[in-house]
Amino acid sequence: MMSTELGTTKPQLSNIEGLRRAVEESPFDAVVALSPHNFPYVAGCFVGTQTSVPLRLAMAIWCKGDDEPILLVCNIETPLVRRESWVKDIREYVEFKTSPIQALADILREKGLERGKIGVELTHLMACYYLELREWLPHAEIGTSEEVFNRVRAVKTPAEIALLARAADLTLRALLATYASSQEGDVERDLVSKLGANMLACGADSPAFLYMGCGPNAGVAHPPPSDYRLKQGDTIKTDCGALFSGYRSDVARTAVVGPPNDEQRRIWEALIKTHTDSIALVRAGNRACDVYNGTKAVAEKHGFPWMMPHQGHSIGIPTHERPILQPFEEWELVPNMCFCVETRVRWAGKTGYNVEDLVQVTEKGPIVHTRFFPGEWLFQI
Amino acid sequence: MMSTELGTTKPQLSNIEGLRRAVEESPFDAVVALSPHNFPYVAGCFVGTQTSVPLRLAMAIWCKGDDEPILLVCNIETPLVRRESWVKDIREYVEFKTSPIQALADILREKGLERGKIGVELTHLMACYYLELREWLPHAEIGTSEEVFNRVRAVKTPAEIALLARAADLTLRALLATYASSQEGDVERDLVSKLGANMLACGADSPAFLYMGCGPNAGVAHPPPSDYRLKQGDTIKTDCGALFSGYRSDVARTAVVGPPNDEQRRIWEALIKTHTDSIALVRAGNRACDVYNGTKAVAEKHGFPWMMPHQGHSIGIPTHERPILQPFEEWELVPNMCFCVETRVRWAGKTGYNVEDLVQVTEKGPIVHTRFFPGEWLFQI
Numbered sequence: 001m002m003s004t005e006l007g008t009t010k011p012q013l014s015n016i017e018g019l020r021r022a023v024e025e026s027p028f029d030a031v032v033a034l035s036p037h038n039f040p041y042v043a044g045c046f047v048g049t050q051t052s053v054p055l056r057l058a059m060a061i062w063c064k065g066d067d068e069p070i071l072l073v074c075n076i077e078t079p080l081v082r083r084e085s086w087v088k089d090i091r092e093y094v095e096f097k098t099s100p101i102q103a104l105a106d107i108l109r110e111k112g113l114e115r116g117k118i119g120v121e122l123t124h125l126m127a128c129y130y131l132e133l134r135e136w137l138p139h140a141e142i143g144t145s146e147e148v149f150n151r152v153r154a155v156k157t158p159a160e161i162a163l164l165a166r167a168a169d170l171t172l173r174a175l176l177a178t179y180a181s182s183q184e185g186d187v188e189r190d191l192v193s194k195l196g197a198n199m200l201a202c203g204a205d206s207p208a209f210l211y212m213g214c215g216p217n218a219g220v221a222h223p224p225p226s227d228y229r230l231k232q233g234d235t236i237k238t239d240c241g242a243l244f245s246g247y248r249s250d251v252a253r254t255a256v257v258g259p260p261n262d263e264q265r266r267i268w269e270a271l272i273k274t275h276t277d278s279i280a281l282v283r284a285g286n287r288a289c290d291v292y293n294g295t296k297a298v299a300e301k302h303g304f305p306w307m308m309p310h311q312g313h314s315i316g317i318p319t320h321e322r323p324i325l326q327p328f329e330e331w332e333l334v335p336n337m338c339f340c341v342e343t344r345v346r347w348a349g350k351t352g353y354n355v356e357d358l359v360q361v362t363e364k365g366p367i368v369h370t371r372f373f374p375g376e377w378l379f380q381i
Numbered sequence: 382m383m384s385t386e387l388g389t390t391k392p393q394l395s396n397i398e399g400l401r402r403a404v405e406e407s408p409f410d411a412v413v414a415l416s417p418h419n420f421p422y423v424a425g426c427f428v429g430t431q432t433s434v435p436l437r438l439a440m441a442i443w444c445k446g447d448d449e450p451i452l453l454v455c456n457i458e459t460p461l462v463r464r465e466s467w468v469k470d471i472r473e474y475v476e477f478k479t480s481p482i483q484a485l486a487d488i489l490r491e492k493g494l495e496r497g498k499i500g501v502e503l504t505h506l507m508a509c510y511y512l513e514l515r516e517w518l519p520h521a522e523i524g525t526s527e528e529v530f531n532r533v534r535a536v537k538t539p540a541e542i543a544l545l546a547r548a549a550d551l552t553l554r555a556l557l558a559t560y561a562s563s564q565e566g567d568v569e570r571d572l573v574s575k576l577g578a579n580m581l582a583c584g585a586d587s588p589a590f591l592y593m594g595c596g597p598n599a600g601v602a603h604p605p606p607s608d609y610r611l612k613q614g615d616t617i618k619t620d621c622g623a624l625f626s627g628y629r630s631d632v633a634r635t636a637v638v639g640p641p642n643d644e645q646r647r648i649w650e651a652l653i654k655t656h657t658d659s660i661a662l663v664r665a666g667n668r669a670c671d672v673y674n675g676t677k678a679v680a681e682k683h684g685f686p687w688m689m690p691h692q693g694h695s696i697g698i699p700t701h702e703r704p705i706l707q708p709f710e711e712w713e714l715v716p717n718m719c720f721c722v723e724t725r726v727r728w729a730g731k732t733g734y735n736v737e738d739l740v741q742v743t744e745k746g747p748i749v750h751t752r753f754f755p756g757e758w759l760f761q762i
Binding site for chain 1: 427428429430432433434435436455456457458459460461463464465475476477478501503504505506507508509510511512525573574577578581582584586587588589590591592600601602603604605606622626627689690691700701705707708709710727729730
């Protein structure tokens with residue numbers, strides 16, 4: 001899926017054999033991938049307009065018994081998909097002239113499935129398209145397909161782990177470079193801009209999100225960049241991510257302007273103890289909810305104020321994907337799942353602290369891929 | 382909607398009075414804004430996770446007869462929304478514990494609308510949430526609300542026009558700086574990275590998309606960055622956009638490495654003639670489809686190979702919004718609509734050329750906000 005010199009072989013990131021098996025074992029006659037994460041995972045090719053022009057659908061239709069899916073894309077994207085994808089059967093529709101859903105229904109009818117069981121990503125497909133599909137195929141049974149793909153995507157291939165680890169590491173280096181070159185009096189907006197530029201300099205294809213809350217903005221989860229000027233004693237709570245060959249990073253570290261005071265030290269110490277204990281829970285056999293509930297328990301032990309609805313999430317092509325480390329997520333952790341474990345605390349509109357690491361589940365316990373950040377992590381600028 | 386020094390007054394970008402009127406004149410008892418463009422337009426506040434965590438809904442519920450909407454957001458985002466929005470009634474739901482749709486249904490029931498006509502953005506709401514809403518409110522009549530908002534958003538306020546013009550101008554300057562510092566032998570991936578950095582240096586909050594097709598990649602609409610090296614005679618077809626205070630830019634220019642040959646000059650001349658004639662069609666009273674069909678006619682006259690399904694689009698918070706300059710779009714152009722007019726040609730996998738400008742409809746004809754690019758626009762590097 002990585003685009004290198006034109007014409008050279010690309011590394012295979014996706015687990016195509018796992019997908020093939022998942023389609024066979026699914027309750028559907030055909031499953032359709034159409035989200036900006038599942039389509040590229042199946043097709044081995046990123047269509048950027050899936051996010052910028054969401055109604056321009058790109059779909060992979062995989063029928064039970066078939067060795068390969070059929071791709072259906074807007075004709076504007078056909079040359080790219082023909083060049084980049086491993087899939088041979090590529091169909092196209094002309095935007096505004098033919099509805100992508102009509103074209104999908106045509107393919108399903110061609111495959112003899114007008115009365116079939118069709119799995120579609122109902123957590124992504126827009127309601128208008130769902131209603132249209134019901135009209136084109138009134139006798140089909142339409143269910144939700146994302147679990148078929150999500151279960152495969154949740155366990156990362158060695159190539160994916162290498163890419164995710166590199167992405168997280170470089171993003172964190174970009175953040176460190178930003179902190180290291182900042183000081184009292186700097187403007188929040190300029191810090192954000194510098195972080196974005198540092199991500200690009202570190203090899204990201206693009207920044208994905210840049211939340212750097214300075215001073216009172218650290219008390220907001222996702223503050224927009226403002227003209228606030230750094231003062232002595234401020235915390236800077238950064239949560240940021242970038243795009244690397246279609247995959248995402250998501251890391252967080254806190255800095256303080258000048259030497260931390262006693263209260264800041266106390267909060268940070270409790271946060272890091274909680275975080276370290278939380279990472280230790282990311283092991284095969286635990287369920288995702290066990291990590292959440294276990295972290296909640298240790299937070300209380302360490303005197304860390306607990307308030308978060310989730311303690312992290314799997315990461316891959318999207319930023320948040322299942323399993324989510326939340327109290328109702330029953331999925332069991334298995335080796336080569338990769339999680340962003342994020343521990344944070346905020347006092348609304350006042351201040352906040354956070355830390356987030358990329359953690360891989362292995363047979364022998366968690367591997368933290370984002371360990372290099374110096375000192376005790378409460379970076380002093 | 383622009384975040385400046387904390388606590389200072391923010392300029393009002395949205396047309397709130399127009400929204401209020403649109404809600405009153407709509408066929409619905411309540412309309413719900415929930416897309417990453419309509420929610421911030423109504424609320425006056427950007428919630429970044431609307432795009433990075435799409436299932437974490439943020440909604441504005443505006444009931445007929447009410448002077449203001451009610452906002453409903455995930456509790457993680459409440460401090461931001463309380464600080465940034467002009468709306469007073471802000472409700473929250475706890476992610477994973479309560480479904481955002483259940484919380485929406487509660488509010489609609491509280492407003493006495495369990496049998497009401499509810500307008501929801503069906504071009505954005507996920508099918509799973511639509512089906513859930515039907516279950517929570519089985520007696521409500523659910524229709525599609527986006528036209529209520531889209532009609533208001535399509536006509537830009539003076540503050541929006543100033544922001545869009547600045548965004549387009551700075552993005553184009555970033556592209557020019559990138560071309561001006563590039564040469565034969567440079568790697569496509571590095572050009573992309575430099576363009577992103579130049580956008581940030583020019584004041585963008587983040588790059589949004591960076592398509593720089595070099596050589597054969599110019600024959601692809603949206604190529605991912607590759608290791609291709611620029612050769613003499615290559616074209617570079619760039620289509621790029623950035624984020625400025627939540628609004629988007631989208632501009633395009635082509636460059637050639639070394640002096641253009643006769644064929645390149647011929648293609649470019651026909652493209653520019655077609656583009657200039659196309660812009661002249663962007664005037665009040667024409668319908669969007671008239672611009673498309675008229676451009677198709679002049680392209681044939683100028684010997685320019687015509688192949689595109691649309692000739693541009695309105696721009697604002699999203700990159701593509703209605704009206705789209707496509708053959709079936711009947712909306713009439715009115716003053717202060719703003720369009721990205723894009724003229725392009727590609728020979729799949731071989732080469733391509735494009736140009737895209739920000740054009741404002743006025744009573745006295747089109748204003749092009751992106752005129753400064755030097756020479757005849759086929760930039761020679």
